[in-house]
Each structure stands twice: as C-alpha cells, then as structure tokens.
Amino acid sequence: MDIFGIPIQALMGQLLIGLINGSFYAILSLGLAIIFGLLNIINFAHGALYMMGAFCAWIGLNWLGLNYWVALIAVPVVVGAFGMLIERTMLKHLYKLDHLYGLLLTFGLALIIEGLFRYRFGISGESYPVPELLAGGFNLGFMFLPKYRAWVIAVSLVVCFGSWFIIERTKLGSYLRAGTENPQLLQAFGINVPLMITLTYGFGVALAAFAGVLAAPVLQVNPVMGSNLIIVVFAVVVIGGMGSIMGSIVTGLGLGLIEGLTKVFYPEASAVVIFVIMGIVLLLRPAGLFGRER
C-alpha cells in the first residue's frame, strides 16, 4: 500500500520517529518555558542536564545495578537536586540582570558539564538496553510498533499534560502563574518566592533528566546528545512562544511530526525544516504561535 508513492510502512516508521523526537522536544521545551517564566533565565544548560539524565541512568545500571524503572524515578530527583544547587549558588545572583547573563552562565555550565562527561566517557557513546518488560513490539498489520517507543510517547504525553494540568488548573499552579506575572506582590502575600523559584528550577531540570532517561534506550547515550538536541528545542520554544505551557507541548509534538514527514517526502530538508519554520514564524508572529508580547 502506498500514499503519494511512499510505502505506508516507511511513512508510519518516520511518523513514529517524529513523534518520539517530538516527545523529547515537548518535555524539554516545557521545562524551558516554566523556567523562563519564573526565573527569567534562558536555561542553556537544559541539553546538558538532559544528557546527564541519560548518563545517570547508564551509570546506575552499569555501576550500581539499578534498573530502568528505578532510574526513571531516582535520576530526575538526583539531577533535579543538582539543578537546585546550581540555582542556589549561581543563578539566584542574576535575576535582576538582563536575560543575556543567565544565558551566558548556563551556556558555560553546559560546556563544563558536557566537557566532564566527554573527558570520562569519550564521544563514542554507550548503549542502554531496552527494559525487558518493554522489549519486543506489536504488529499492527500496517506497521511494527516497538513497545518501548509506544511507551515513550504515552508517558511523555502523560507527563506533559499532567504538568499543564498542575500549572493551569491547581492551586499550586496558581502560585506559579502569579509568580511569573508579579513575584514581588506574591511574596508580599506571604509566599516564600525564593524557595518557589528553587523548586521550579529543580522541577524543570528534573523534566529534562526524565527525558534523558526515556531517551537512553532509543538513542545512544552520548555526551553530545544534549547539545545536538538543544538547538532544535530552542527553535521549538521560539516557534511556540516563550513562556506558554500548552504552546511548548503542542509545538514540540507538532514539529517532531513535521520533521518526520519531511524525512519521508524530502529528506534533504529534514535537518533544516524546523529552522525554516522558525524564520517564518519570527517574521509573521515575533512572539511565537502561542506567545504573548511581554
């Protein structure tokens, strides 16, 4: 069976990869949006922290004997705590300065973290086995769906929409939204805003680490995996609009799919299609598809 001369198996295969990539884009850009909203910092270290998540899972498995399921919970906690340490010791001094300072500091941190992992592990990459429970796949008739890939998409959707629900529909989320709009007044109402900022950064970083653990069995665990991804994720954030939660999720998934489709119909453009879209969006809607001018 063909669609526009493309075998449906190939089309579905690329769409699946697109959705997987889109899931990672969505989780990472969601974390970036939350952090930018409250901290006013463009967290360039996000990719390195995602890579750290994948490596911590690998280290847990190979050095400590901790399996995938333990890593899925423990790694975001550990890397999130590392993020809170960064916030308490470094980022907190930058909030009153221009965005550029936060971007430069976190860019430097990204280089240091990546450099340390390159020094220890080289750049040839390590492989992480798919957990036994999720090995194999389903034959859907028109395509073969590996169980692990279905799991990545499902759990990413749950995490993304769960985060959206918490932020937009709960009391806890109302503190986050209020803190994003006017943190001074929120503190005058008696909320410990500095603590909230630390926890929020920790949460955003934990999301990146969670994506890293999810990615470990599908992609190669490699010190440069973060820097490869983060540039695309920033393009996703620009297209979706900085600071919009739903915008980050929808744009992340959508652009993953568009990238996958481009690989099928015009593979030569697949590496640049997201940046072409970014250029067009910047010209027509500088605040992004879902963003508000601020």
Place this chain on the structure above:
Amino acid sequence: MAKASAFTPDSEMLRVNDLHAFYGESHILHGIDFQVNRGELVTLLGRNGAGRTTTLKAILGLVGRRSGSIMINGRQVIDLPTHRIAHLGIGYCPEERGIYASLSTEENLLLPPAVNSTGMSLDEIYEMFPNLKERRNSPGSRLSGGEQQMLAMARILRTGARLLLLDEITEGLAPVIVQALGRVIAQLKEKGLTIILVEQNFRFAAPLADRHYVIEHGRIVEMVSKDELDSKMPLLQKLLGV
C-alpha cells in the same frame, strides 16, 4: 532596649522609627517616624513622589534596601524577608491593584494564604462584593477597574490580616464606586482592623481617618488629628498644594 520600652502592648500596632529606604542608588525615605494604634485609620498624605507609596513598600520590605526600625505588634521586622512579614498579619493592596491576569477572579481571591483564622469566608466576601461572585470565573484581566479594586480589597480580607496597607484605592474610579469603597472601609474599621491609607482623594479620606501624616521629601513633616482638622486646614492645603 529603649525602643522596646517605648512599645505599649495594648494599643500599638505599628511603630516606624528613622526608616530609610533606597532604590538602587536613590535615597527615597530619609528617616520616617510614625506610629499607628490598633483599630486606628491613619492616612499618609503628600504630593506625588513624596514617599508615601515607598513607605508602605518599605514596611513590607519591597524596596531595594531599608534601614531603621519597624515594629509590628512589638516585633522588629526590619531584617525579616517579605513573606515572613506578611505572615505577621499584613494585607497589602498595591497602587496598581496587582490583579493577576492569568488567574481567574476566584483564583486571585484565594491566592494569598490565610495568616490567621479570623479572615472572612468566601461567602462573606461574596456578600460584601456581590459583583465578584458573578465574575468568579472570569480572568482577572477582564474585570473593570472598580471590580479589580474590589477584588484587590477582598483578596486581603480573606486572609485575616489585621493591618491593611492600602495604596490609592480610589484612584481612577467612578464616584459611585468610591462611595461603595468608603462604606467598605468604614465596615472594616468597625471590625477593629488597623488601616494605613495612602490617598490622593482627601475628601474620601478625611471623614474616615483618625489621624493624618503628611510626608514631604521622604520625611514626616506634620501630624494632624481628626479634631485639629478644621484649625489646621490652611496648613494642610499649603503642604499638599491643593
């Protein structure tokens, strides 16, 4: 310890001594001294830029840097972080009202945590401000100016705060809404709340207030009590330039 002994526990709610406040390099308050008794309504009068708003902000620690002494209920708060000061029972209504656009009316109302159990319940709030009940699900940004002001007041009444810092609450509102606010303030005073009012509208403030402080260039230059209002009117008019 001289400051501690000057405190009279039965009546004094707030005592500010030699309060200086800075935004970056600019020195805004140059040694403010005043005190407010429990259940009193006191206004801070003065021209624009005299330091009235900054005085309220400095009490809450919302300025760049501050020094001097601020005693709330006998407790020194000059070194406390803003959120801890709020929990001593202070309700703050900022000049720009501070309604959160990304929160619904009811979310705005429920945002500040209760500081004690004496606050008004949601039902009592809605009884006092029926408009807010109708608009409970509207985003804060969709409310009219008057509704926003009612919400900003209602929000701090729910928390049980006993000392209210109200900054220009009548600014830009229609006369009928200003009258409604006057009734609300009178009710709150009857309930025994202590109120500091920064107000441009002297005709609104005069019948409500027990005492008036006039601020000029970051200092208190005059205190006028209710009884002296008639005799000191010419002086007030000169100071305020009205």
